[in-house]
Amino acid sequence: MDDISRGCIVVTGASRGIGAAIAQELARADFQVACLSRSGSLPAGIDLELAERTRMFAIACDITDANSLTEAFALIAATTDRPIVGLVNNAGVHLQGKSATFPVADYEAVMGANATSVFAVSQTAYPYLARAGGALIVNMGSFFEKLGVKGNVAYCASKAAVGAITRCLAVEWARDRIRVINIAPGYIETDLNRAELNEGPLQDFLRKRIPTGGPGAVADVSGLVSMLYRLPGQFLTGETLYVDGGQGMAL
Template sequence: MNAASLFDLSGRTALVTGSSAGIGFALAQGLARAGATVVLNGREPGRLTLAAERLRRDGLPVHEMAFDVTDSGSVRPAIARIEDEIGPIDILVNNAGMQFRAPLEDYPEDAWHALMKTNVDSVFHVGQAVAQRMIQRVRGKIINICSVQSELGRPSIAPYAATKGAVKMLTKGMAIDWGKHGLQVNGLGPGYFKTELNRALVEDKAFSDWLIGRTPSRRWGELEDLVGAAIFLSSDASNFVNGQIIYVDGGVTASL
């Protein structure tokens, strides 16, 4: 086996949740360019269709499946439909997530529950539904999107950090329980990236200057910076990598 073939995803099907825009879309695009057939997911069919059309214009193999990843009653029939109509899911990227910023003493209870449901419950529901089928095939790759906030806190985002800490430990638990069945479950932890959700931070000169000075690589992350690690964790190159979190953060978690 040559080095290039280790990273070849041809013939594999990848489901990427929350992939109509931002990090999820970039990862889906990267996996498709590496050879995978990609299934885009989100709750809004119109946005999914627009995202899929962008990939199809590049000649990439893509399907759409709109369902609510926080609702187990929606997840299981959607996973069954993907496997029946498109093919067995070889790669799952649990990317769906949300953010809400507020001082902890004033944090709304409904925002807390929404954050937990979107960022943690979805990983459990989709991960379990897909893993049950992967276990029968004795193979599969699951990538849970963590964050530098899986390790580090920031003002006004304590609940978000709590969710990403939970995803980190759920990732390790999945690897422990499912590794014996031939699955590899790892986390990908982005640092601060230029996305639509972060536009206000990117345009805040004081914050941006602070972040660039705080980051050993001295810049914001670009979405393409995440693709290589995602392909690695999806491919045969990572067949003995399990329960690990790879931080793609320009060195933020390495430095005080």
Template sequence: MEQPMDRSCIVVTGASRGIGAAIACALLQQGRDVIGVSRSGAVPACAGLAPELAARCTAMQADVTRPQAMTDVCRELRERGWRIQGLVNNAGMHADAASDRMPLAQWHQLMDSNARSVVSACQAVYPHLVHAGGGVIVNIGSFFDKLGVKRNLAYCASKAAVGAITRVLAVEWASQGIRVIDVAPGYIVTDLNAKALAAGAPLRAYLEQRIPGKKPGTAADVAALVAALFTPAGAFLSGETIYLDGAQGIAH
């Protein structure tokens, strides 16, 4: 890759597929340069994106559960001449188990993947955002952070931690011009769960009863909101958790 001359970029983790790829595509459609980070190092799947926009996406390989990984990514980007102006912490995982029998190894795995990785990525990007004069960090949480979901002790706790991390950093780093927001989706159709959420599937039938609008969201719904947070429309928004769940979490 040719070294850019002080071009700004937004780093998106977990960007190779699903919600992360959709976020990368939405940012590219805004005309931004995107660094898509994933374990595979694959270019985000952005079907139908104009070639000149797709060319503005650079894929990098990194395992965000390794604390040093994002520090290395940020250092390499700076060496290449990139100026980081934002970060989307999308990488994460889900697993379930009965709470009385959940292996503690699973607890640590989810906390490392969903919470510790957010902290280490934010720490890694912080000096770069300060150097840039400020920026935006969007953490992808979950509406499970406020629910009591059977067999999801570790997942719910890790996503609740994302909200707390967001609030603290938003307050602490505001003086540096850095905004931090938590986007907490509900049930979202992606390539990973499309079968389970297909029409006629038991989970889809359940959600049609629980979501007031009768259907789950899409990766594009999440991506559109995240991209909007990087525009002037979100200039005074920081520290909040935005629930994107079709009102499922408040429906009675």
């Protein structure tokens, strides 16, 4: 099925922040969206008319638990009458601290939520995506994957792993017409971090450091995800697309 525009896309971490924006943008593009989150809630601030028109639905799921994933995808398949044509691995956590004293348990928690879960969710979704005859997985990485950032060894390592997972799955699953792309945002302003990004030293730093003049908006990410699902063709796969205002390449 070359045209995936009538399918269902699964979005993890879809109840708030960038995940909520992605889910709503995909719904506006007339995809059906299955929203996974721990709370099992529809995206915050969702247009209920839009949700009803596209038959968007929410399911509670712990992406770090194999049984929860299996049950969630079985429920998605039973709920939708459309093929599952996409997966957006958005859920994750960000813990930081000095590397000399950062608890190994916290390091493992970050790796589990940000990297291992990307593989586990993709693996669970695989048979459904393969049956669709044409599908796309979008992973949410970070431009931190190519930087050395003090106090962020776990986060940087986890996002570098997302890029590697993307490349490996793209090569291995191409025969099943499943493409895999990694989106690596820089600083993106959301309801969760707006105050932090627009006050004090960090605001001044970002204005000077980001060539485009400051943090991006959630629409910069959600719009790109929606565009990728609407692009024709099967040749773009395995790549990391940086959405960081040029910060990661600027001297």
